Structures are given as C-alpha cells and as structure tokens.
Amino acid sequence: MADPKNKRFFRASARLPHISMPNARVIASQLDLTLISFMAFPLIVMTVFLLAPLASTLKEAFFYHGELSLQWFRTLFQSKEYVNLQGTGEFYYIHRPRLAPETMATLVIRGKDYGIILNSLIVATSVTFAATTLGLIIAFVLARYEFPGKRFFRILAVVPMLVTPFINAYVVKKLFLEDGLVSWLLHDVLHILPWRLRIEGYAGVALAQTMTYFPIAYLNIYSSLINIDPSMEEQAENLGARGFRLFRTVTLPLAMPGIAAGATLIFIFSLEDLGAPIVFRGSAERLISYKIYNEFINMTGQLSAEVAALAVLLLFIAATGFIIIRRYVSLKSYAMISRGGRWKPRVSRPGLKGLLVIYLVILPLIVFTALPQFGVIATAFSKEWRGPLPSIIDPKYWDGLRPEGATLEYMVKVFKDPSVNVYVINSLKYSLAALVIIVLVALTASYAVSRARLPGLSIIDTLITLPIAMPGLAVAVSYVFFFSSAFRGTLLDPTDLAKFNPAALLIIAYAIRKLPFTARAVFAGLQQTHVALEEAAMNLGSGRLRTIGTIVLPLIALNILSGAMVSFIYCVTEVSVSITVGGIKHEYAPLTFYMKNAYLAEVQAIPVTAALGVLLIIIQLTVITLVTLGFKQKYAVVGV
Amino acid sequence: MTRVVLLEVTKRFGKTVAMDRVSLEIEEGELFTLLGPSGCGKTTTLRVIAGFEFPDEGRVFFDDEDVTYLKPYKRNTAMVFQNYALWPHMTVYDNIAYGLRLRKLPKEEIDRRVKEVLSLVKLEGLEKRYPNQLSGGQQQRVALARALVVQPKVLLLDEPLSNLDAKLRVGMREEIKKLQKELGITTIYVTHDQEEAMSISDRIAVMNRGRVMQVGTPRDIYFHPRNLFTAWFIGRSNIFEATVLDVEDDQVKAILNGFTLTGVKEPDIKLEPGDKVAVVIRPESIETQPPRTSGYNEFQGKVDLTMFLGDHVNVRVDVNGLKVLAYLEPDEEPSMGADIKLYVEYEHVRVLPWEELE
Ligand SMILES: Nc1ncnc2c1ncn2[C@@H]1O[C@H](COP(=O)(O)OP(=O)(O)O)[C@@H](O)[C@H]1O
Numbered sequence A: 001m002a003d004p005k006n007k008r009f010f011r012a013s014a015r016l017p018h019i020s021m022p023n024a025r026v027i028a029s030q031l032d033l034t035l036i037s038f039m040a041f042p043l044i045v046m047t048v049f050l051l052a053p054l055a056s057t058l059k060e061a062f063f064y065h066g067e068l069s070l071q072w073f074r075t076l077f078q079s080k081e082y083v084n085l086q087g088t089g090e091f092y093y094i095h096r097p098r099l100a101p102e103t104m105a106t107l108v109i110r111g112k113d114y115g116i117i118l119n120s121l122i123v124a125t126s127v128t129f130a131a132t133t134l135g136l137i138i139a140f141v142l143a144r145y146e147f148p149g150k151r152f153f154r155i156l157a158v159v160p161m162l163v164t165p166f167i168n169a170y171v172v173k174k175l176f177l178e179d180g181l182v183s184w185l186l187h188d189v190l191h192i193l194p195w196r197l198r199i200e201g202y203a204g205v206a207l208a209q210t211m212t213y214f215p216i217a218y219l220n221i222y223s224s225l226i227n228i229d230p231s232m233e234e235q236a237e238n239l240g241a242r243g244f245r246l247f248r249t250v251t252l253p254l255a256m257p258g259i260a261a262g263a264t265l266i267f268i269f270s271l272e273d274l275g276a277p278i279v280f281r282g283s284a285e286r287l288i289s290y291k292i293y294n295e296f297i298n299m300t301g302q303l304s305a306e307v308a309a310l311a312v313l314l315l316f317i318a319a320t321g322f323i324i325i326r327r328y329v330s331l332k333s334y335a336m337i338s339r340g341g342r343w344k345p346r347v348s349r350p351g352l353k354g355l356l357v358i359y360l361v362i363l364p365l366i367v368f369t370a371l372p373q374f375g376v377i378a379t380a381f382s383k384e385w386r387g388p389l390p391s392i393i394d395p396k397y398w399d400g401l402r403p404e405g406a407t408l409e410y411m412v413k414v415f416k417d418p419s420v421n422v423y424v425i426n427s428l429k430y431s432l433a434a435l436v437i438i439v440l441v442a443l444t445a446s447y448a449v450s451r452a453r454l455p456g457l458s459i460i461d462t463l464i465t466l467p468i469a470m471p472g473l474a475v476a477v478s479y480v481f482f483f484s485s486a487f488r489g490t491l492l493d494p495t496d497l498a499k500f501n502p503a504a505l506l507i508i509a510y511a512i513r514k515l516p517f518t519a520r521a522v523f524a525g526l527q528q529t530h531v532a533l534e535e536a537a538m539n540l541g542s543g544r545l546r547t548i549g550t551i552v553l554p555l556i557a558l559n560i561l562s563g564a565m566v567s568f569i570y571c572v573t574e575v576s577v578s579i580t581v582g583g584i585k586h587e588y589a590p591l592t593f594y595m596k597n598a599y600l601a602e603v604q605a606i607p608v609t610a611a612l613g614v615l616l617i618i619i620q621l622t623v624i625t626l627v628t629l630g631f632k633q634k635y636a637v638v639g640v
Numbered sequence B: 001m002t003r004v005v006l007l008e009v010t011k012r013f014g015k016t017v018a019m020d021r022v023s024l025e026i027e028e029g030e031l032f033t034l035l036g037p038s039g040c041g042k043t044t045t046l047r048v049i050a051g052f053e054f055p056d057e058g059r060v061f062f063d064d065e066d067v068t069y070l071k072p073y074k075r076n077t078a079m080v081f082q083n084y085a086l087w088p089h090m091t092v093y094d095n096i097a098y099g100l101r102l103r104k105l106p107k108e109e110i111d112r113r114v115k116e117v118l119s120l121v122k123l124e125g126l127e128k129r130y131p132n133q134l135s136g137g138q139q140q141r142v143a144l145a146r147a148l149v150v151q152p153k154v155l156l157l158d159e160p161l162s163n164l165d166a167k168l169r170v171g172m173r174e175e176i177k178k179l180q181k182e183l184g185i186t187t188i189y190v191t192h193d194q195e196e197a198m199s200i201s202d203r204i205a206v207m208n209r210g211r212v213m214q215v216g217t218p219r220d221i222y223f224h225p226r227n228l229f230t231a232w233f234i235g236r237s238n239i240f241e242a243t244v245l246d247v248e249d250d251q252v253k254a255i256l257n258g259f260t261l262t263g264v265k266e267p268d269i270k271l272e273p274g275d276k277v278a279v280v281i282r283p284e285s286i287e288t289q290p291p292r293t294s295g296y297n298e299f300q301g302k303v304d305l306t307m308f309l310g311d312h313v314n315v316r317v318d319v320n321g322l323k324v325l326a327y328l329e330p331d332e333e334p335s336m337g338a339d340i341k342l343y344v345e346y347e348h349v350r351v352l353p354w355e356e357l358e
C-alpha cells in the first residue's frame, strides 16, 4: 500500500462518516428551505463575525502605505523589544538585602527576558510541557490505582480549573513570596532550602499557569486512559512486558489522543492568558498578551498596525502550536479496533511503596495546586486584611481562621452594592444573550453537518470549531479593526467613544469564542440519535422543520442544555475581550473587567475581587454539578 | 510441552462465583476446549491460567511448578483475546515482534521468526500494515501469530473465531487445528459454539455456572452425557420429565405421561424406583421403521408440524400430548395430521437424574 494512503488512515481526529459524492440532481432534491437556511445561518454568522474581522486585521498587518508588505512584521522581528536572542537579566539569583541579616537572603527565580515574542513562546511551551506531564502523572495514578480516598483526590484535582481571574494568580504569587507559605515550609520548617524563595517574572507566570491548567490535561488523559481496552495492556503483559516498558510501548501511545487534546488547549490558554501577566506585571510585562492588553489601555482613537501584526503573530503561533500538536499526535492516535469482550478498566492496588508515593507526593501536589482557590475563598471571608497573605495560607495568621476573624461583608457587597453588582449583572446579561446566539448557531450548524449529505459541508464544521484555536486577544484586536471600519460612527464602533456601547460587541465575541463547547455537545447528540427516527416522521408526512421541532429537539435537549451551560460559564469568566474591548466604556464593562480594576486599584479592594471570585466559583460549581449529575456528561467542561 | 493442572480453583467476583471448585488436567500437546454458555466462567478460567486473575482458593500448576500466584509476564503463556487486542499503533510486524523484543533476541533472529510465523499463518507481505488496514480474518491471524511466535508453554484462545463470519469461521478452525497439531503446543480453547468445540477438540470440558459439568472427548460428551445440562447443551434433544419404575443393571424403565419407556443409564449413576429423572432422546435416533435390534420403544402419534431442511426433515409428533421431535430422511416426509409410528432403541434413550435447568 502506498504511503500517502497510510497517512489518511491515521488521521483519527473527529472524522465525519464517509460521504459519497451525490450528483447535482440528487443534491437538489435533498435540499429544502429549512436545510438551506440551516446551512446559511451559521455560514453567515461565522463569516461576518469571525472571518471578516480576521480579514480586516490581516489587511492592517500586511499592508504598508497601501501596499502589500511584510514591513510591520519586519519591524517586530528587528526590534530588541520583541526578539532578543541573548536575553537579559538572570534566570535566578540570590538576593541579599543590604544591612539585613543573612536569614533574609532570598533565592529569586524569574526567568530571563528574551523579548516579547520569544518570552510568549517559551512560557507557553514550558507550561504546556509541565502541565501535561503533571496531568499525565496524576491521571495515570488516578486511572490505574485503587486506594482509599481516591474520590476525594479526583475532586480535588479539578479544583484548580475553577476560574477566578487575577485573584487566583495573585494567590500563587503570594504563595511564592519570600515570606509566603512555600518559603516558610521549605526554609523555616523543613530547612531544605538555605534561602528564602521568591518566584516572579516569567517563571512566576509559567508557574501560575501550570498550576491552573494541568487539570485540563489530567481530565483529557484520564478519560483516554480509562477508555483503553484493558486487553491491550494485558496482551503485552501476557507476552512478558511490565512496568515502565509496558507503559511506554502500549499505555502511553494509546493515551495520545487525550494528551494531545489537553496539550493543545493548554498551549492556547497559556498564550492568551492575561491573569498571570497582569498579576506579575513589573517583572513579566514583556509577553504578547500583555503587550496587546497594554495597547488597549493606552488606545487613543485607533489601534496601530503594529498591534494588528502582533495579533496576527499570536494567531499564527496558536494555530501552529495547534497543528503541530495535533499532527504529531494524529500520527500516533488510532481508532481503537475493539470488538466484544467485557470492559473493566485496569485498576490495581498499589503496594506499600506506591501508597507512600501517592499520599506523600501526589496528594500534597494536588492539594498544593488547589491552594489558590482555597486562598481566594479565605480572602473573601477574612475580616482583617492583615499582611500580604490571605489568612488561611499564611501560617502567621492562622488565628484568622477563628470564627471571629470571618466576615460576610465582602460577599454582601457583591450582591448589594450597586457599584459592584452592576458588573455582575452586565456579565450575566451579556452571557445569556450570547447563549441565544450560541445555541442557534450550534444547532443549525450541527444539524446541517450531520444530516445533509452534501460535499463541502465540513467547512461549516471547521468554522464553528475554529474559535477554539483563536486567542481571545486576537479576536479583540480584529473586532476593533473590523467594527471601526465596517460600522463607522455607530454604537458598534469602538473608536467612536461618544457612541460606542460595548454590549453588542461583547455578546458577539462571547458567542463566537464559546460556541465550540455547545456545538460539540449538540453534534454528539445528533450523532447518537438515529436518522431513522426523523425519517419515520417525515415518512408520515411531517415537514423538516416540524420534524426537527417534534423529534430532534426533544431528543437532544439535554445535550443542548449541558453544552449551553458549559458555554455559559466560559462566557461569564471570559477575560481577553472583556478587559480590552469591554473596558473601553467602564459603565458597560463586564465582571472580569471590574475584577481586574479592583485588583489593580488598591489593596482594600482585593477581598472584593476575591468575593467576586467566590461568586464565579459558585456559578461554576453549580453548572459542573448539574452537567455531571444531570446529564452524565462527565468531562463536558473540557471535552473539546 | 507443558501439562496444565487446575486443582479445586474457586474465583469469586463479589457475589458471583465465576469458578466453582474447578479441577482440570490438560495433557501435554492437547487441544482442550472449555465449552459453555456465556457467563459460565470460561474466560475467567483462561485468565486464571494466564495470571490476570488470582484464584480465591485452589492451585494452578504448569507441569510440577505451582504458578497460582505467578505474575502474568513470567508465565510464558500466550493468549489470543476475544477482541484480538492488536495494538493499533504498531504495524503487523511490530505487533508480532513485541514478545520477541521483550525476550531480547537478536534482530536477525526476530526477523527470521516473524517471517516464519507470518508464512505459517499465511500473511506474508503484510508486515507494514496497521491493524485497522486488515480484514477481520487477517487480524485474527496476526493475533494468532503474535501468540505463536514466542513459542509459549501454553496457548490460550478466548473465542478466537467469534468475530468472524460463518464461512471464515469454519476455514479458520480447520487451520487452527492443523497448526496446533503441527506445533504440538498445549492449547486451551474457549468457545460457546458446540459445533466448533466438537470439530476442533481432543477433549472438552462442559461448564455451567462456574462448574465443570463433564470432561471428555467430543464423542463421549455427545453420546454419553453424564448430566442433564450436558445433554441439553450439546446437540438437540427431546427431554421429558419422568419417574423411575424399575432399574435392572443399566436398563431403566420410566413412566411419563401415562406410558412407559425403556432406556439406559451410565453404570456409575445410581437410580431407585420413584426417582424423578430426565429422559433424553436425540431427534436423529428416532426412526419410522422398527430397528433390527431387539430392544426398542415404539409409540404412536399424530404429525403436528413438518419442516424440510435439505439434508433432513424436522417432524414434530404429538404423542399423547407430548411433543416429540424427530429428524427423518427427506424422502420420509409425512403429511400433516397423519398418524405415524415411531421407534427408538433402548440404547438411545438416556436416563439422567433430574435437575432444574436455568
Ligand atoms: N472482572 C469481573 N468483575 C465482576 N464480575 C466478573 C468479572 N469477570 C467475570 N465476571 C462474572 O463472572 C462470570 C463468568 O464470566 P466469564 O468468565 O467472563 O464468562 P464466559 O467467558 O464464560 O462468558 C459472569 O457472571 C461475569 O459476570
């Protein structure tokens, strides 16, 4: 068999059933008005709100004085600010404050500065690698071993996924200050480290992101692992393989789909993250995401073409990462051929040594990664803002755990104080409105893709999945360029400060960005529903629209709902567009914008930011619980 | 060559008893089959032998070595899983070479042995393919080759043909039997298909609900079932509940539905007058002409249903309200509702202690 053909066999990523090419006559007789509008609607929405904005950004970036040119990119790459192969600063150094006693000597880890573009690449790559490795280890232990407390481990391991923008990275930063918990543990208590420890700069950003994103890898890999037919590994054991050899030759390759899915998402999330860079600003400002954000803050009139080039570059890096990871793995991922036989995932009981590792290494690791969320909660409920740490994680202030130390003041403020809850309400309004668009597009697109037997329909499929690979900041930048020219002087024009109202732009941006989560769920629902059920209805004389209303919708209602709920939490917690485009007019800004402002404004507002974080945690927990319990869609939250 | 012995092995999964005091002796070079309905514990037995499950009670021996608790990777058995368990990320060659590489054989030797086994299972030239580029039958052969190539002490086959279509199944089972005889590897074969078991095995163990009901050659099991389950499970039978009237040596007179039948019992099975028994008659042993031997039963009935099946005719006869199934020659097909006389030798009426089935 020829090689190119081999390759095709192994592109196992979401593939549509093979569709043979019908002739024109057949195509025409299949079409009806409903089906045509179901194809047209998502196409139009995605063209206007995704492709057209992208095109206008490309035009900005690739034109120089009215001519096609790479000048803007040349400017970027020639500037030391963007690319600096030597690097400046030290990766780490020992800081000895003058006149202070030797016990104050601090090991500072911050990472060198290689310029904006390289910094972003380095951070995203190391986060992807570290978080995926961590996720793999934890997924392997939880998927393959049975031990007391495993359920608790599994819940704890996803806690870091609860999004609490800014405040969460803030707690990480505090944990790794010279008077923070980690220094205290390693230096004061355990005496492992001869100095105090401070992690900041790019190392800090990478650390905070790794702690936040590893559960994405963990969840994806976990579900890959438990879906491996146990006989695959048993057969290897039967032939004499064991231990690491068994893992390397059979388990790991078969878990590749999960590893790839996790790694891809982490790479893109890291690249577009603003939370950690804003928290570590001062020592980690030179990142693409922060640079673009900064341009928005200082935007007067219009964004510069240089920003357009930067956004295109961001997009390019994200897409390249996406393709490289998927491609590398698609060569190693395969549809399982499995027939019959009973399925009982392999689990074994670890020996004493294994148990020690689990309880003394893995458990503390998982607990540690969940600390930011607990820190956020502690901060929101602590009466006195004493010292640099929220009381629960600062050993010096453990007395803050006493009931007298607790307060509901900040939570009440979130719900009662109009100057705060207007932002909560804004966010809920925008997210619900976005949800309407999301459900409509997801439904029409998925229906068209799964039911119409037409060539070329996979374009729609690609279009509605595309936003996954698009950093939010690139969307924000392209919306500025697009809406300021196509809708000049209207309330959609972000450069017309008098007229502009960010509501519509935010709704559209949320809808486009968070669409894939719902689309996946709806598509899965449609694939599980046999077409014969619809054909039976049409056979009895029901028109297509009526069939969809009376047969399809009821059958996939749960899928729509669970997908929509997942999209909803991603909308409410959205950061990139919210704090850039959303911040242009403060009174219309969403919740995450307010959190950023409060966080940056003053120390007193940090507990309020934390209280908002708690609110977000509550929303997310509610949705996850509903989706998991109600719809049995265990990993819907990250199942892209 | 290895002799495999199971001694009183019991394996429970929670409340389910998957193996209930199973004792088996499998001789060197034998093709031994575990036969039984699904869920009766065949796979579990195989997995205990391979070391994927450890018995709650009892022992497992390979020759004189107690392997009850030996890890699977140290047993040198080779299992062919029901779903083949071909690794989708490896080529046919790599799948087959896997076990050899673990044994640290030199490259040339691996190459030679893979080539050899590929020609043995007639898959030459497919080394570079991936499993999902193969047909079901080819995948089956790769799985077999991968097991054979390591020259295992014991070959374990779990319903290896159940995923193939009917025609292929018959061809493959002939090939497996031939290969097994050529190589002389002790082989334990699991199937729920009695025809497959009959055609391929040296000996068969019939299992039900975790217990071994009977062990014997295919002929033994077919003609001399020692319990009702075996009689019922193997082939098709007329089974009637009856009461013992009289026992004389191995000849048993039993009464059912108002008439008496004479049959035979196995010498070591004790029956007393008044015992509830099962009378088992295979449809092909019923004739329309009086047999030439002296001892036979005869009864009169009305034809209830006939079905022409090519090589024979299924005839159902109503005898005093009892439905009796007989296989007759195609040219003997009676008409519906006709009166008919049937004969069956004493020798072909088997009387077994009654037991409840299902
Ligand atoms: N790992 C297991 N966990 C729980 N029950 C099992 C397991 N393996 C087998 N069983 C039960 O043991 C019985 C025998 O199963 P099995 O050996 O697979 O039967 P067979 O292969 O004959 O169909 C069945 O009732 C099955 O449900």
Ligand SMILES: [Mg+2]
Binding pocket: B039, B042, B043, B044
């Ligand atoms: Mg089985």
